[in-house]
Amino acid sequence: MQQAGLIIGTGAVGSLTAQCYTSIDGSVVGMPNPLQIPTTSASYGSGTLPGGTYYVEYTWYGNNYETLPSPEFQILLTGTGQFSFGLPSSGIPANATGMKVYVGLAHGQEVAQGQTVGSAPFVQSSPIALGAGSPPTTNDSACVIAFNDTVIPYSGYNVSLTSSTGNAYPGWPQAWQLNGGLSGTVNVSQGAPLWNGVVIYPAPVLQQPLNHGPQSISGSLNMTGYPIVNLSMLGVGTATPTYPIDVENGLINTNLGFAIGGTAPNGHFLCGNGTAYVDSSVLCNNGGSSGQPYYFQDDSNSIPLPRRGVNNFLPPLVCVDNASGNATNCSLQSSVVTPGTYTNPTTTVDTYGRVTGISNGVALPLIQSLIITSGICSTGTTGTAPFYCSFTVNWPNPTLFPDNSYAVACSPNSAGIGGLTALMFSNKTATGFELTIQSGTANMGTNVTLTEIDCVGMHP
Numbered sequence: 001m002q003q004a005g006l007i008i009g010t011g012a013v014g015s016l017t018a019q020c021y022t023s024i025d026g027s028v029v030g031m032p033n034p035l036q037i038p039t040t041s042a043s044y045g046s047g048t049l050p051g052g053t054y055y056v057e058y059t060w061y062g063n064n065y066e067t068l069p070s071p072e073f074q075i076l077l078t079g080t081g082q083f084s085f086g087l088p089s090s091g092i093p094a095n096a097t098g099m100k101v102y103v104g105l106a107h108g109q110e111v112a113q114g115q116t117v118g119s120a121p122f123v124q125s126s127p128i129a130l131g132a133g134s135p136p137t138t139n140d141s142a143c144v145i146a147f148n149d150t151v152i153p154y155s156g157y158n159v160s161l162t163s164s165t166g167n168a169y170p171g172w173p174q175a176w177q178l179n180g181g182l183s184g185t186v187n188v189s190q191g192a193p194l195w196n197g198v199v200i201y202p203a204p205v206l207q208q209p210l211n212h213g214p215q216s217i218s219g220s221l222n223m224t225g226y227p228i229v230n231l232s233m234l235g236v237g238t239a240t241p242t243y244p245i246d247v248e249n250g251l252i253n254t255n256l257g258f259a260i261g262g263t264a265p266n267g268h269f270l271c272g273n274g275t276a277y278v279d280s281s282v283l284c285n286n287g288g289s290s291g292q293p294y295y296f297q298d299d300s301n302s303i304p305l306p307r308r309g310v311n312n313f314l315p316p317l318v319c320v321d322n323a324s325g326n327a328t329n330c331s332l333q334s335s336v337v338t339p340g341t342y343t344n345p346t347t348t349v350d351t352y353g354r355v356t357g358i359s360n361g362v363a364l365p366l367i368q369s370l371i372i373t374s375g376i377c378s379t380g381t382t383g384t385a386p387f388y389c390s391f392t393v394n395w396p397n398p399t400l401f402p403d404n405s406y407a408v409a410c411s412p413n414s415a416g417i418g419g420l421t422a423l424m425f426s427n428k429t430a431t432g433f434e435l436t437i438q439s440g441t442a443n444m445g446t447n448v449t450l451t452e453i454d455c456v457g458m459h460p
Contacts, residue, residue: 001014001015001016001017001146001151001155001156001157001158002155002156002157002158002175003153003155004016005151005152005153005154005155006151006152007146007150007151007182008150008151008152008182009182014146014150014151015146018143018144018145018146019093019094019095020143020145021033021143023067023068023138023139024068025138026189027138027139028143028188029067029139029140029141029142029143030065030095030141030142030143030144031060031062031065031067031093031095031096031139031141032060032067032093032164033059033060033067033068033069033070033139034058034059034060034067034069034070034088034099035070035071035090035164036070036088036089036090037070037071037073037088038058038073038085038086038087038088039085039086040056040073040075040083040084040085041083041084041085042075042076042077042078042081042082042083042084043081043082043083043084044078044079044080044081045080045081046081046082046125047080047081047082047124047125047126048080048125048126048127049077049080049081049082049083049124049125049126049127049128050077050080050127051077051078051079051080051081052076052077052105053074053075053076053077053105054074054075054076054077054083054103054104054105054124054128055072055073055074055103055104055105055106055107055108055109055110056072056073056074056075056085056101056102056103056110057069057070057071057072057073057101057102057110057135058070058099058100058101058102058122059099059100059102059135059136060092060093060096060098060099060100060141061096061097061098061099061100061115062095062096062097062098062141063095063097063141065140065141065142066100066136066139066140066141067136067139067141068135068136068137068138068139069102069110069135069136072107072108072110081125082123082124082125083123083124084121084122084123084124085121085122086119086121086122087099087119087121091119092118092119095141097117097118098115098116098117098118098120099115099116099122100112100114100115101113101114101115101116101122101124102134102135103124103128104128105128110134110135111128111129111130111131111132111133111134112129112132112133112134112135113128113129113132145157145178147178147179147180147181147182147184148177148178148179149178149179149180149181149184150181150182150184156175156176156177156195156197157175157176157177157178157195158173158174158175159172159173159174159175159176159192160172160173161173161174174192174194175194175195175196175197176192176193176194176195177193177194177195178193179193232244233245233246234246235248236248313330315333316332316333316354317330317331317332317333318330318331318332318333346358346359346360365458365459365460366400366401366406366458366459366460367456367457367458367459368395368396368397368400368401368456368457369396369454369455369456369457370393370395370396370454370455370456370457371452371453371454371455372393372435372452372453372454372455373451373452375391376391376437376449376450376451376452376453377389377390377391377437378447378448378449379437379438379439379440379446379447379448379449380447381440381446381447385439385440385446386421386438386439386440387438387439387440387446387447387448388436388437388438389436389437390434390435390436390437391434391435392432392433392434392435393425393432393433393434393435393455394431394432395431395432395457398430398431398432400459401430401431401457401459402430402459403430403459404428404429404430404433405459405460406428406457406458406459406460407457407458408425408428408433408455408456408457409455409456410423410425410435410453410454410455410456411423411453411454412450412452412453412454413450413451413452413453413454417448417450418446418448419439419440419446419447419448420437420438420439420448420450421438421439421440422436422437422438423435423436423437423438423453424436424438435453435455437450
């Protein structure tokens, strides 16, 4: 680290130096995998380990971490005894506790046999314990470094890169800055986090700026679900907010209500006052001298109803969308009553005075009249009284009556009725009937000649 500093929130002094390594899978780890084969020795008579060839690997361990095993090496024991070996010439890593040793009777069959602490050698003096744990397949030691944005004052790292044999790579050392907080990570396979060498003090967002100076973020700010509290003003699209929430040059989503005294009042809405959007009850009015605000509310018999998102027009109201006029037209829907004049109508009216049904009522009879002034027969006086004569009568509208089920009434005029005893009809058809004139009595015969007969026919 280029400068000593305190870890934020702990008061601990950050380590000035740190070492990290690359494992065989490319991951950055906190302890190197052992690469050297140590010097081994065998002794006889002081142990119970049977003679034979033993296959050995060792790992570095510490702080619940363990590296990958070393290259496999063999130890030959010609008789019963023990074998031992110490640290390799490279020594033990600075953050390692010691070695864990794995021994087997065949290639690749090593199992755990024990461990050392510090620089103590490993001694195998008894027969190996079969079935113990196998060597790890990954190096799970963590490369732990104090990120620069967790250290006060903020500075960077001077980073060197060397090969496993200790040779420095060209272009190194480099200046790095590591940002990400107390649990941050950096994927160096995507590029080195180079630093321009400028000290930023204090770090943006993470610390209180000197004299409450402004800070900036050149990226997205993710609060991970935490609220922003005790905020004086919030300006979206403006550097100088004037209202608690000042939105300029953009849209604001208010589908969950708006902030006014910490609540979204029932029945209120956002309204523009020419400068900003405010609560409707404050500045949105109807333009009158009273300055009363508009209220969107439906009442039923002076009982307020909740305002819904849809106005539903029930029959007999009907609404049609008028796209060209940018409007929706609502009116009474067309009735089933045919316009016109009705004789003796039967009308149905609801409680609001609306006509809901209408008809012609009871069917009216079909009526036509007939005035006969010609073709009237004369009864004469020949024969025995009474005297008769008949003639055929046709209705003026021969298609009006559908059949002969009609009633007929006829009467003569006053001239020539002396001696007339009866007017009779017979042989009715839809188009006419036969009319018979009778005159005289059994004791007296009288000739009757009529000049006019009036008839009326009525079909139900």
